[in-house]
Amino acid sequence: xxxxxxxxxxxxxxxxxxxxxxxxxxxxxxxxxxxxxxxxxxxxxxxxxxxxxxxxxxxxxxxxxxxxxxxxxxxxxxxxxxxxxxxxxxxxxxxxxxxxxxxxxxxxxxxxxxxxxxxxxxxxxxxxxxxxxxxxxxxxxxxxxxxxxxxxxxxxxxxxxxxxxxxxxxxxxxxxxxxxxxxxxxxxxxxxxxxxxxxxxxxxxxxxxxxxxxxxxxxxxxxxxxxxxxxxxxxxxxxxxxxxxxxxxxxxxxxxxxxxxxxxxxxxxxxxxxxxxxxxxxxxxxxxxxxxxxxxxxxxxxxxxxxxxxxxxxxxxxxxxxxxxxxxxxxxxxxxxxxxxxxxxxxxxxxxxxxxxxxxxxxxxxxxxxxxxxxxxxxxxxxxxxxxxxxxxxxxxxxxxxxxxxxxxxxxxxxxxxxxxxxxxxxxxxxxx
Amino acid sequence: xxxxxxxxxxxxxxxxxxxxxxxxxxxxxxxxxxxxxxxxxxxxxxxxxxxxxxxxxxxxxxxxxxxxxxxxxxxxxxxxxxxxxxxxxxxxxxxxxxxxxxxxxxxxxxxxxxxxxxxxxxxxxxxxxxxxxxxxxxxxxxxxxxxxxxxxxxxxxxxxxxxxxxxxxxxxxxxxxxxxxxxxxxxxxxxxxxxxxxxxxxxxxxxxxxxxxxxxxxxxxxxxxxxxxxxxxxxxxxxxxxxxxxxxxxxxxxxxxxxxxxxxxxxxxxxxxxxxxxxxxxxxxxxxxxxxxxxxxxxxxxxxxxxxxxxxxxxxxxxxxxxxxxxxxxxxxxxxxxxxxxxxxxxxxxxxxxxxxxxxxxxxxxxxxxxxxxxxxxxxxxxxxxxxxxxxxxxxxxxxxxxxxxxxxxxxxxxxxxxxxxxxxxxxxxxxxxxxxxxxxxxxx
Numbered sequence: 057x058x059x060x061x062x063x064x065x066x067x068x069x070x071x072x073x074x075x076x077x078x079x080x081x082x083x084x085x086x087x088x089x090x091x092x093x094x095x096x097x098x099x100x101x102x103x104x105x106x107x108x109x110x111x112x113x114x115x116x117x118x119x120x121x122x123x124x125x126x127x128x129x130x131x132x133x134x135x136x137x138x139x140x141x142x143x144x145x146x147x148x149x150x151x152x153x154x155x156x157x158x159x160x161x162x163x164x165x166x167x168x169x170x171x172x173x174x175x176x177x178x179x180x181x182x183x184x185x186x187x188x189x190x191x192x193x194x195x196x197x198x199x200x201x202x203x204x205x206x207x208x209x210x211x212x213x214x215x216x217x218x219x220x221x222x223x224x225x226x227x228x229x230x231x232x233x234x235x236x237x238x239x240x241x242x243x244x245x246x247x248x249x250x251x252x253x254x255x256x257x258x259x260x261x262x263x264x265x266x267x268x269x270x271x272x273x274x275x276x277x278x279x280x281x282x283x284x285x286x287x288x289x290x291x292x293x294x295x296x297x298x299x300x301x302x303x304x305x306x307x308x309x310x311x312x313x314x315x316x317x318x319x320x321x322x323x324x325x326x327x328x329x330x331x332x333x334x335x336x337x338x339x340x341x342x343x344x345x346x347x348x349x350x351x352x353x354x355x356x357x358x359x360x361x362x363x364x365x366x367x368x369x370x371x372x373x374x375x376x377x378x379x380x381x382x383x384x385x386x387x388x389x390x391x392x393x394x395x396x397x398x399x400x401x402x403x404x405x406x407x408x409x410x411x412x413x414x415x416x417x418x419x420x421x422x423x424x425x426x427x428x429x430x431x432x433x434x435x436x437x438x439x440x441x442x443x444x445x446x447x448x449x450x451x452x453x454x455x456x457x458x459x460x461x462x463x464x465x466x467x468x469x470x471x472x473x474x475x476x477x478x479x480x481x482x483x484x485x486x487x488x489x
Numbered sequence: 490x491x492x493x494x495x496x497x498x499x500x501x502x503x504x505x506x507x508x509x510x511x512x513x514x515x516x517x518x519x520x521x522x523x524x525x526x527x528x529x530x531x532x533x534x535x536x537x538x539x540x541x542x543x544x545x546x547x548x549x550x551x552x553x554x555x556x557x558x559x560x561x562x563x564x565x566x567x568x569x570x571x572x573x574x575x576x577x578x579x580x581x582x583x584x585x586x587x588x589x590x591x592x593x594x595x596x597x598x599x600x601x602x603x604x605x606x607x608x609x610x611x612x613x614x615x616x617x618x619x620x621x622x623x624x625x626x627x628x629x630x631x632x633x634x635x636x637x638x639x640x641x642x643x644x645x646x647x648x649x650x651x652x653x654x655x656x657x658x659x660x661x662x663x664x665x666x667x668x669x670x671x672x673x674x675x676x677x678x679x680x681x682x683x684x685x686x687x688x689x690x691x692x693x694x695x696x697x698x699x700x701x702x703x704x705x706x707x708x709x710x711x712x713x714x715x716x717x718x719x720x721x722x723x724x725x726x727x728x729x730x731x732x733x734x735x736x737x738x739x740x741x742x743x744x745x746x747x748x749x750x751x752x753x754x755x756x757x758x759x760x761x762x763x764x765x766x767x768x769x770x771x772x773x774x775x776x777x778x779x780x781x782x783x784x785x786x787x788x789x790x791x792x793x794x795x796x797x798x799x800x801x802x803x804x805x806x807x808x809x810x811x812x813x814x815x816x817x818x819x820x821x822x823x824x825x826x827x828x829x830x831x832x833x834x835x836x837x838x839x840x841x842x843x844x845x846x847x848x849x850x851x852x853x854x855x856x857x858x859x860x861x862x863x864x865x866x867x868x869x870x871x872x873x874x875x876x877x878x879x880x881x882x883x884x885x886x887x888x889x890x891x892x893x894x895x896x897x898x899x900x901x902x903x904x905x906x907x908x909x910x911x912x913x914x915x916x917x918x919x920x921x922x923x924x925x926x927x928x929x930x931x932x933x934x
Contacts, residue, residue, distance in 0.1 A: 217747035324574035369742035
C-alpha cells in the first residue's frame with residue numbers, strides 16, 4: 057500500500073469508520089458497514105444504530121483475519137442497504153471516476169474502496185444488486201456468491217432470504233483468491249449447511265443466453281457497450297443465444313414484497329433498548345415509546361419499507377401479497393433453471409445507465425430509482441450467483457456487464473471474470489489525494 | 490361452557506433453542522445470555538436438535554401427525570421482553586398437527602403442538618421495569634387443545650393427566666409444574682371468548698377458569714356482552730382483570746423464518762423411539778396380550794416397570810401365566826422388588842419358566858418367587874410355609890363347614906384367615922396367609 061487510505065477517504069467518503077492502525081504487510085480489506093467487526097461501530101448506514109459496538113466478529117471477518125488479512129475500515133452504504141444509490145446513508149461516497157457522481161449502492165463505499173486502493177479487497181452485501189450495481193458504476197469486478205455459500209453470521213440484516221456477502225476487486229485474481237477464504241459451512245449460519253464444496257477449476261465459459269429485448273429502455277451508451285461486448289465474446293468463440301425470459305419481469309414486484317416484509321421484521325428490533333442509540337423518552341408507555349423512537353431515528357425509506365412490509369403480511373394481505381410473492385420466486389427461478397440447463401450463464405447489462413450525478417439523483421422518484429436495479433434484482437431474488445465486470449466507458453464513466461450462473465457455479469463466474477479482464481480494456485481511476 | 494387451553498411446556502434441553510447458552514442453573518438475572526439471546530443485530534439462530542426431538546416425542550404422545558418437513562415463522566409483536574420483537578415459532582407446519590387425547594373416555598382434541606422460543610421475563614420495579622433475558626430463547630412446546638373441555642375441574646384433571654403422561658415421555662423436572670404456563674380460553678354458549686394469559690400451576694388454572702365462568706355468566710345475565718379480550722390472573726387476589734383487547738392471528742404478520750430453512754423432521758423422527766405413555770401402554774397390553782382392560786390399567790398405574798416386567802414374562806411364557814405371577818407373588822412383593830427389578834428380572838424369569846416346563850408345581854413356584862424377591866433361603870421359607878399350611882389345615886379341620894360355604898362365596902375364607910392370623914400371633918404376613926388359605930381351600934373344593 058503506497059498511501060494511507062485515510063487520506064484517500066477524505067476525498068471519496070469511503071469509510072464510516074477506520075481502524076486506528078493496521079499492519080501494512082498484510083492484505084488490506086474492508087467490509088461494508090453492515091458486516092460486524094468486533095469493537096468497530098456498526099450502523100448499517102442508519103442513525104438508529106449509532107453507538108452499536110458489536111462484541112463479536114462476523115464469520116467472514118474471522119476468516120479473512122485467519123487468512124492473513126487486515127481489516128482497515130467499514131465502508132459507507134445506504135441505510136440498511138435500501139437504496140441503489142448510496143445517497144440515503146450516513147455519509148455518501150463519491151464516484152472514483154467523477155466525484156460529482158454517485159457510486160451506486162447500496163455498497164457504494166466498498167466499490168469505491170476497491171477502485172481507488174491498490175490491491176484492496178472489499179466485502180459487501182447484496183439484497184437486490186447492492187454488489188453488482190456499484191461495481192458496474194465504479195468500474196470494478198463485483199462477485200455475488202450463491203445464497204448460502206458464504207456465512208452471514210455477523211451481517212446486519214435488512215433482508216434475510218436473499219442477500220449474500222460478496223466481493224469487490226479491481227481484478228479477477230483477487231476474487232479467485234478470496235472467494236474460497238470467505239466461503240464454506242458455518243454452524244452459526246444454518247443456511248450454509250447444504251452447500252456443495254466450492255471447486256475452482258478451469259471450467260470455461262462456452263455458451264451464454266441473452267434475454268430478448270434486454271436493452272429496451274437502457275441508455276444508448278449502455279446499449280452500444282453491451283452489444284460491443286457481445287461481439288467480443290463471439291470473437292472468443294462463445295455461443296450467444298437470445299432466449300425468451302419474459303418471466304423475469306415478475307421478479308421486481310415480488311422481490312419488493314419479500315424484501316419489505318422481511319425488512320419489517322428485521323428492523324423491528326431497533327427501539328433504543330438493547331443496542332444503538334439509547335436516548336428514547338422512557339417516561340412514555342412502551343407502545344408510544346417504540347413509535348416515537350422509531351419515528352425519530354429510522355430514515356424515510358426504512359420507515360416506508362417497514363410500513364409496506366407490515367401491511368403486506370397483515371390479515372388477508374398475507375395471502376394476496378406475501379404468499380403469492382413466494383410463489384413468484386419459484387416461477388422466476390424455474391425460468392432461470394430452464395435456460396441454465398443449456399447455457400453457462402445469462403448475460404445482461406448490469407445497469408441501464410452510467411453513474412448519475414448527485415443532482416440527477418435528487419430528481420429521481422422512488423419507482424425510477426427502484427427500477428434501475430431491474431437487471432440485478434432477479435438473480436439475487438432467486439439466490440443465484442452473479443458477476444458484474446467492467447466492459448466499457450462512456451464520457452469516462454464505466455459500464456458493466458453481468459453474468460448469472462446456476463446455484464453453486466461460482467467457478468463459471470470466476471472464469472468469466474478472467475475472460476473479461478483479458479478481453480476488455482479496463483481503466484483504473486486516477487487518484488490524487 | 491367451552492374451554493380450550495394453550496399449554497406452554499418448557500423443554501428440558503441442556504442448552505437454549507437457538508444458541509448454546511445453558512438452559513438452567515443461572516445464579517442471577519442475565520447470567521446465561523449471549524448476543525443471540527439479546528437479539529443483537531448480526532446474530533442468527535442455529536437450531537438445537539434436542540428441542541426438535543422432544544417436540545416429536547410430545548407430538549406422538551398426543552397422537553398428532555408429525556410433518557416430514559417443517560419450518561419456523563416469525564410472529565411479530567412489540568413487547569420489551571421480546572428481544573427481536575418477533576418470536577420464532579411455527580405457524581404453517583407445527584411439529585404436531587390434529588391429535589387427540591383421552592381423559593378416561595372423554596376425547597379432547599389437540600389442535601396442534603408447535604415449537605417456539607420463550608421471551609425474556611419482565612419484572613416491575615419502581616416506576617420502571619427490569620428485564621431478565623435468561624429465559625429468552627428457551628425452548629417451549631405449545632400444546633393447543635380444541636375447545637372440548639367442559640368445566641374448570643375437568644381442565645385441571647386434564648392437565649394433571651397430561652403432565653403425568655408428559656413426564657413419562659420426557660424427563661421434566663419434578664418442579665416442572667411451575668414451568669408449565671397455561672393460557673385459558675373460556676366462553677359461554679353463544680358468546681365471545683376471553684383468554685386468561687400465563688396462568689401457572691394446576692390449582693390456579695382451575696381457579697382462574699372458575700372465576701371467569703362466574704364473571705362471564707354474571708355479565709350475560711345482567712344483559713351485558715362479553716368482548717373478546719386478553720385477561721390477566723392475579724394469584725394474590727384470585728381474580729382476573731382485563732389486560733388488552735385480544736389480537737387476532739392475522740395481526741401478527743407471520744412470515745417464514747429464512748435463517749433456519751426447512752428442517753428435515755422425518756430424518757430426525759426416524760431415529761427416535763418414543764417412550765410410551767402409561768395410558769397408551771395399558772391400551773396396547775390389553776390388545777396384544779388379551780388381558781382385561783381394568784387389570785391392564787391397574788398394573789400400569791401401580792408401576793410402569795411392573796407392566797414392563799409383565800411384558801417381558803409374557804414373551805417367555807404364556808400371557809395367562811405371566812399375569813397370574815404378576816398379580817400374585819410379584820404384586821405382593823412389589824414394594825421390595827421395585828428398586829431391584831433390574832438385577833432380579835432374569836432370576837424371576839428363570840423360576841416361572843421352570844413352572845411353564847412342568848419342572849415345579851405351582852406352590853413350589855410361588856414359594857421360590859417369594860424367597861427370591863425377599864432374598865430369603867427357599868428351604869427355610871418352605872418350612873415356614875409348610876408350618877403355615879399345617880396351621881390352616883388344622884383350622885379347616887376344626888371348621889369343616891367352611892368348605893361348603895367357600896363353594897358359595899370365597900368370603901368364607903376370611904373365617905379361616907382370621908383364626909390363623911390370631912393363632913400364629915402375626916408371624917406370617919397377611920398376604921401370605923390369604924394366599925395360602927385360598928390355595929388350600931381351592932384344592933379342597
